[in-house]
Amino acid sequence: MTIDIPVTRTTQSRLAETDFNNLGFGTYISDHMLVADYHSGVWHKPYIRPFGEIGMTPAILALHYGQAIFEGMKAFRMKDGRINIFRPHRHHQRLLRSLDRMCMPPIAEDFFIHSLAAIIRADADWVPTQEGCSLYLRPVVFATESRLGVKVSDEYKFVVLTSPVGPYFTKPIRVKVEQHYVRAAEGGTGFAKCAGNYGGAFYPTALAKKEGFDQVLWTDAQSHQYIDESGAMNVMFVIDGKIVTPQLTSAILDGVTRDSILTLAAEMGMTVEQRRISVAELETAFKNNTLTEAFGVGTAAVVSAITGIHIHGTDYTLAPPDASSFQLRVKQLLSELRAGIRPDTHGWNYVID
Ligand code: COI
Numbered sequence: 001m002t003i004d005i006p007v008t009r010t011t012q013s014r015l016a017e018t019d020f021n022n023l024g025f026g027t028y029i030s031d032h033m034l035v036a037d038y039h040s041g042v043w044h045k046p047y048i049r050p051f052g053e054i055g056m057t058p059a060i061l062a063l064h065y066g067q068a069i070f071e072g073m074k075a076f077r078m079k080d081g082r083i084n085i086f087r088p089h090r091h092h093q094r095l096l097r098s099l100d101r102m103c104m105p106p107i108a109e110d111f112f113i114h115s116l117a118a119i120i121r122a123d124a125d126w127v128p129t130q131e132g133c134s135l136y137l138r139p140v141v142f143a144t145e146s147r148l149g150v151k152v153s154d155e156y157k158f159v160v161l162t163s164p165v166g167p168y169f170t171k172p173i174r175v176k177v178e179q180h181y182v183r184a185a186e187g188g189t190g191f192a193k194c195a196g197n198y199g200g201a202f203y204p205t206a207l208a209k210k211e212g213f214d215q216v217l218w219t220d221a222q223s224h225q226y227i228d229e230s231g232a233m234n235v236m237f238v239i240d241g242k243i244v245t246p247q248l249t250s251a252i253l254d255g256v257t258r259d260s261i262l263t264l265a266a267e268m269g270m271t272v273e274q275r276r277i278s279v280a281e282l283e284t285a286f287k288n289n290t291l292t293e294a295f296g297v298g299t300a301a302v303v304s305a306i307t308g309i310h311i312h313g314t315d316y317t318l319a320p321p322d323a324s325s326f327q328l329r330v331k332q333l334l335s336e337l338r339a340g341i342r343p344d345t346h347g348w349n350y351v352i353d
Contacts, residue, residue, distance in 0.1 A: 010050035023166040030126040031153040034119040035155040038156040059146040061153040067143035068195040068289040069098040074134040078340035086348040136165040168300040173214035174308030185221035191252035233298030234258040242271040286316040303331040
């Protein structure tokens with residue numbers, strides 16, 4: 001199925017003002033955006049228009065009751081010059097789970113994938129060619145019905161923004177194990193990529209930043225004894241030479257990069273364990289020197305080194321990863337796979353013609 005998506009092009013491109021050698025993360029938004037509206041029980045045909053303001057009233061339900069979900073994906077310039085989107089089908093599956101949890105209408109796979117391809121074609125010049133850079137894709141769905149009663153909205157917008165980005169973290173980070181505040185409880189919305197999960201994390205993260213840490217390492221809401229994830233990424237450890245990561249629960253985001261790294265790790269011959277990891281286990285492993293690596297994995301973060309973990313008032317440190325580390329080797333593998341330098345044996349690259 002092909003959807004014919006009309007394009008209204010900007011007359012004032014911002015491409016020339018964009019410093020592709022100093023992109024940061026999310027600083028620049030590309031010239032165009034894709035918009036689709038849901039009303040009368042159906043998603044209407046998407047269209048592409050210049051990025052900019054859209055008319056809405058302050059009574060839209062998303063603002064009051066939080067029906068807003070998003071995705072984060074990346075498109076890469078391959079070595080042969082073509083562009084690919086990394087694992088859009090798996091992102092679509094997660095989008096469906098987020099929509100369902102927030103009582104929002106599903107978006108068909110074809111509709112989603114064709115929308116992504118169309119907005120990338122419209123802004124193909126915005127896909128960076130610089131090493132470690134990509135075009136970040138940010139689909140967002142939010143409730144637009146203008147009404148104050150507490151109810152599930154009957155109207156929504158699906159918008160896809162794109163942004164040329166560099167690394168999310170530019171240096172190894174230090175995290176603080178959080179044993180007071182909660183990101184998500186089991187049975188809540190932690191597995192969904194809904195806006196509120198992020199807004200609720202700002203306050204504890206700001207406190208951690210004041211203490212000199214870059215991110216919070218969340219623990220389970222019930223006992224605060226087990227590691228969940230970090231705010232912008234899943235986490236992994238190398239303990240006794242094995243790749244260890246928290247098993248998924250309803251409070252943890254099912255990261256696409258998480259899944260990709262675990263798959264690649266197994267193919268590299270590593271033992272992979274998805275299980276509960278207690279804070280006490282981390283402390284013991286630090287003390288025994290069996291914990292040799294810690295890193296975050298996510299679409300934005302890719303693979304980001306963690307060189308400090310603060311537990312119960314003690315700072316445990318790790319040396320920055322070197323070329324022989326698992327995290328840098330797997331990061332390189334992933335990057336070569338996405339650039340088309342290595343064969344894509346899993347069909348993860350969705351190449352746009
Ligand atoms: C992503 O990795 O795509 C995320 O959504 C994390 C953060 C930038 C919100």
